[in-house]
Amino acid sequence: MNRKNYLIFSGILILCIIGFVYYKLQYSKDIFAQIVSKVGEVNLVNENGELLKKIEAGYKIKTGEFLETKDNSSATIKFVDNSIAIISEKSLVEMKKLKYDEASKQSITNLLLLKGKVESTVTNQDTFGSEYKVITPTLQLAVRGTIFNVIVEGDESRAFVTEGKIVASDGNKSLTLNAGYGVVVNDKIKLDSPIKLLNKPTVDLNELSIKYYKKYISWKELENAVKYHVQIYAALKYNSLIHDKYVSGTELSIDDLKDGKYKISIQAVDKYGLEGFKIEEDFEVKSNPLPPKVKSAKINEQTRMTLFNWEKSQEANKYILEISRTRSFENVLIRVTNLKSSLDRMSLPLQKGNYFIRMSSIDDAGIRGPYSQMYPFKVEKR
DSSP: OOHHHHHHHHHHHHHHHHHHHHHHHHHHHHOSEEEEEEESOEEEEOTTOOEEEEOOTTOEEOTTOEEEEOTTOEEEEEETTSOEEEEOTTOEEEEEEEEEETTTTEEEEEEEEEEEEEEEEOOOOOSTTOEEEEEOSSOEEEESSOEEEEEEETTEEEEEEEESEEEEEOSSOEEEEETTEEEEEOSSOOSOSOEEOOOOOOBOTHHHHSSSOOSEEEBOOOTTOSEEEEEEEEOSSSOEEEEEEEESSSEEEOTTOOSEEEEEEEEEEOTTSOEEEEEEEEEEEOOOSOOOEEOOOEEOTTTOOEEEEEEOOTTOSEEEEEEESSTTOSSEEEEEEEEETTOOEEEEOOOSEEEEEEEEEEOTTSOBOOOOOOEEEEEOOO
């Protein structure tokens, strides 16, 4: 390439780079609200709830659009001021007003929650005129910088604050909700004194810190809790809500999680439906090699031995089998190592009583995988 052609080529390349940078800058300026992460099915619908199109991560949201999340689905939205809203499953939200002024840095975010739940983490609205509001058919919540949740079920709206404070209004009365308080409004209950939220549950952190994670997470029962809200997020650049369920007990199976890093949050729910302070913990799942699936224990009537069967794991070179009197396996009663992967049963002499069994696999490289689910069984007599 001669010097003249080289200069022409270099000039074209520089212009292309400048054009690309300019385009990206202009494009990013136009993004007020964008879906940065989604799980399951998230749809754009009209005001009648009719499907317009399915949307993916990266979608730029416009004023007046309606977002709908289906069962086991969620959407994480990032706004121009770096505030984050996570829309839970079975929710319907209208982007009532989205406005940003580049010169003054003023941002206005108004979300209309028609059903479901929105959790907002809002940056400080220091710029004059900036606002972040979540509106329901019976409540209006305005914030300056906080973490709060809003839930709509039928004609009832609930809001509660876990950090910072918000101003709640029902059109006739306004009150300030500080961290640790919530309100409930419906046809019978009007906006009144704030309700104190429940404390954090206590989770057994050892279950999250062991190398090979257990297949369940448990927590201590909290006084005045009628149920618990458990959420699990995939720990990506923007947390993706992948599990969002209410449970009446104090234990959750997590045996369907794939390898990766996660965050779990647990909140106690009171009789008003308000959720208390959440305990949050990071944990990592390493599921391979997969454990065998243990079948129900049986008693051999002739030998009085307890017979265990399991479905072989295709990834196993050998197995480890453990039996304990307690679900926590703090004290292992029997531990059998180096069980051949060709085996699918074994017998053990056990006294009368209640027991738990679990197994894990070891692959060809000597890597040990997680334990199987804990299986309870009973020996009636010897």
